[in-house]
Amino acid sequence: MKRLVLATTLCLGIGHAAAADLHAHHHAPAPDNRAVLKLTPDERAMLLEEMHLFLAGVGKITGALARSDMATVAATARPLGPQMAQTMPASLRAKLPMEFRQIAGPLHADFGQIALDAETMKDVSHTLTQVSTMLQKCSSCHAAFQIRVVDTAEQH
Ligand code: HEC
Numbered sequence: 001m002k003r004l005v006l007a008t009t010l011c012l013g014i015g016h017a018a019a020a021d022l023h024a025h026h027h028a029p030a031p032d033n034r035a036v037l038k039l040t041p042d043e044r045a046m047l048l049e050e051m052h053l054f055l056a057g058v059g060k061i062t063g064a065l066a067r068s069d070m071a072t073v074a075a076t077a078r079p080l081g082p083q084m085a086q087t088m089p090a091s092l093r094a095k096l097p098m099e100f101r102q103i104a105g106p107l108h109a110d111f112g113q114i115a116l117d118a119e120t121m122k123d124v125s126h127t128l129t130q131v132s133t134m135l136q137k138c139s140s141c142h143a144a145f146q147i148r149v150v151d152t153a154e155q156h
Helices: 002-027 041-066 070-080 090-095 098-120 124-144
Strands: 035-039 145-149
Touching (some): 035 041, 041 090, 070 124
Parallel strands (some): 035 145
């Protein structure tokens, strides 16, 4: 019974928070001041594909951590490490501003380190701390950049 009451309270709490959030958005849509990356449709698709790999990877890594399955953590994190950055076409890389690359590079390095430490240290809370720090890089880049699709002709 106690559990049911708690669950109900949690549900109500979440519902309330979501409503408040919607409400806030209604009144004050914050201006979007993020820097614009002008990309072709293909380049956008390529970048977003990487993003989906990141998110799927983070989901898999946290699931594996919950089972102390460090082998899966390492196997999931490694392909998202520095080796992933090398698969990006030079033409796209050239369009990404320095500030963007200064977050992307360390993010890939974080994944590489997570893979290495998961294998060698096998310490769940150490890896979780690394994952938390790594996720801040996702947030800071998302707060700074947005994509705008342009035709190849109007890129410059
Ligand atoms: C260096 C910059 C950068 C980093 C780091 C970064 N992202 Fe992104 N991400 C972007 C940009 C730019 C967009 C497009 C945002 C827009 O146009 O509104 C995006 C969009 C996304 C999307 C939406 C995809 C879609 O189909 O619309 C997801 C999901 C995402 N990122 C996940 C992540 C995760 C998870 C991480 C960290 C592991 C991460 N990103 C790190 C730049 C970054």
